[in-house]
Amino acid sequence: MLAIDSHAHIWGHGFVPPAFFRAAAEGWAAKEESRRPEMIMPKLLEGIVDPDGDDFVANMDRAGIDASMIMMIDVGGPVFGEEPETPPEAQIEFYAELQRRHAGRLFCHVSVDAARPDHLDLTRRALRDHGLRGIGEITPNGFSAADPSIRPMLEIAADEGVPVQVHTRAGVWTDMDGSDLTEGNPVHPLHVARLARELPELRIILCHAGFPHWWQVAAEAVADLPNCMLDISNWNEVFRGAEAEMIARLATWRGIVGAERLLFASDQPSGPRFTGTRSHLGEWADFIRALPENAARHGYRFTPEEAAAIMGGNAARLYRIEEE
Numbered sequence: 001m002l003a004i005d006s007h008a009h010i011w012g013h014g015f016v017p018p019a020f021f022r023a024a025a026e027g028w029a030a031k032e033e034s035r036r037p038e039m040i041m042p043k044l045l046e047g048i049v050d051p052d053g054d055d056f057v058a059n060m061d062r063a064g065i066d067a068s069m070i071m072m073i074d075v076g077g078p079v080f081g082e083e084p085e086t087p088p089e090a091q092i093e094f095y096a097e098l099q100r101r102h103a104g105r106l107f108c109h110v111s112v113d114a115a116r117p118d119h120l121d122l123t124r125r126a127l128r129d130h131g132l133r134g135i136g137e138i139t140p141n142g143f144s145a146a147d148p149s150i151r152p153m154l155e156i157a158a159d160e161g162v163p164v165q166v167h168t169r170a171g172v173w174t175d176m177d178g179s180d181l182t183e184g185n186p187v188h189p190l191h192v193a194r195l196a197r198e199l200p201e202l203r204i205i206l207c208h209a210g211f212p213h214w215w216q217v218a219a220e221a222v223a224d225l226p227n228c229m230l231d232i233s234n235w236n237e238v239f240r241g242a243e244a245e246m247i248a249r250l251a252t253w254r255g256i257v258g259a260e261r262l263l264f265a266s267d268q269p270s271g272p273r274f275t276g277t278r279s280h281l282g283e284w285a286d287f288i289r290a291l292p293e294n295a296a297r298h299g300y301r302f303t304p305e306e307a308a309a310i311m312g313g314n315a316a317r318l319y320r321i322e323e324e
């Protein structure tokens with residue numbers, strides 16, 4: 001069965017500024033008097049680094065994953081008030097090299113903060129000159145997916161015929177849970193639905209399918225918008241020990257948007273902190289691969305064709321990579 005992870009992350013050295021991990025480092029230090037945030041910072045910064053994708057692809061091989069959609073995130077001056085060591089242009093070249101080195105295995109995306117004056121030029125060149133395969137991950141922070149400020153960038157994706165991945169988990173960056181669960185929250189799935197209605201030729205992935213609070217509204221919001229798909233990343237954080245619930249949720253999503261619009265995904269990060277024995281990618285992939293058997297155990301019915309579509313067929317169709 002073709003297995004495509006539709007949402008994952010690889011970072012090179014210096015892609016993320018220390019400011020990105022400051023909250024996490026302070027949280028760690030607060031637990032013990034002898035600790036200082038700067039003691040853990042190097043481990044946090046280096047722990048996500050994979051200089052050439054080899055370790056990440058080895059992790060995919062262990063999990064039986066054929067291909068992964070790799071996201072870029074721009075967490076520099078505009079968002080965190082501190083620029084990373086490696087600027088966006090060099091990050092784009094890194095992703096182009098990853099794609100060359102792991103042809104047919106890694107499909108990389110561009111995502112440059114729309115607050116940067118050169119974001120349109122960088123985005124266009126990343127897609128046209130470097131052959132990156134989509135825009136993502138867009139994390140609505142201070143703007144929503146329907147905001148005019150990012151529309152020109154999204155129109156480039158529509159013109160180039162590549163998909164866009166938009167974050168719809170209630171929390172952003174290292175704030176995993178989020179606090180504002182209303183539509184006032186710019187990451188709320190309803191904003192993506194507005195975008196999809198206004199730009200019907202744009203193919204959009206709702207990353208994380210509204211994890212955890214908005215899982216139903218994420219599907220309902222795009223039920224009649226065929227240009228939208230849901231990726232199920234982050235649900236891998238909660239499926240173990242709650243299989244019946246996960247099956248019921250998958251069946252509900254299927255009922256609302258159809259199995260043909262669900263994408264297997266993990267949000268797997270790169271680096272020594274997250275791959276190898278620390279990665280549960282294999283368990284999550286096996287759970288979806290065995291969806292017909294797992295569903296039957298809980299009184300639901302999923303066909304092998306539906307499992308194959310969710311596991312990779314839908315992503316291959318969306319990204320037009322069947323041949324590759």
Ligand SMILES: [Zn+2]
Pocket residue numbers: 007009071137207267
């Ligand atoms: Zn992500």
